Amino acid sequence: MDKKKVILISHGNLSAGMMNSVGMIIGETKDLSCYGLQPGEMPETIAGAIEAKIDAQPDTQFIILADLLGGSVSNAVSRLSLRENVHLVNGMNMGLVIGILLHQGILSQSELDQLIDEAKSGMMETHLCFDESDDEII
Known part of the structure; x- marks a missing residue:
């Protein structure tokens, strides 16, 4: 494998919004x-389109990022993860998408695991404190 492609899948327009937001930060990419x-659409339709894309590029690594573990879209494409050149990751977030896209070349399993761990560590509740004496947010 010499190239890497990232495919975002979701319910509704979440994946399109994620792609747009990622493009604002790192620029548009053909990868x-x-x-x-969409309502009334069958998840198998999406799975079929993705499978055709994978079949057309057998020497490419595909990383499929899904919105929800156990969701209908993820379940429909899960069988594709049996292929050597396909990874399916559930629970996508912007940090993970950007990390994968900015990584040069294809990802080893350990590199993908590290990016997933980094994305998880970027999720936390933030409490701001207001210091009245300085009128600053700390």
Whole structure:
């Protein structure tokens, strides 16, 4: 494998919004695409389109990032993760998408695991404190 492609999948327009937001930060890239399940659409339709894309590029690593573990879209594409060149990650967030796209070349399993761990560590509740004496937010 010599190239890497990232595919975002979600319910509704979440994946399109994520792709747009990522483009605002790192610029548009041809290595990122998205599919969003719309009301009345079957998840298998998305899975079929993704499978055709993977079949057309057998020497490319595909990292599929899904919005929700156990969601209908993720479940529909899960069988594709049996392929050597496909990774399916559930619970996408912007930090993970950017980290994967900025990584040069294909990802080893340990590199992907590290990026997932980094994305998880970027999620936390933040409490701001207001210091009345300085009128500053700390």
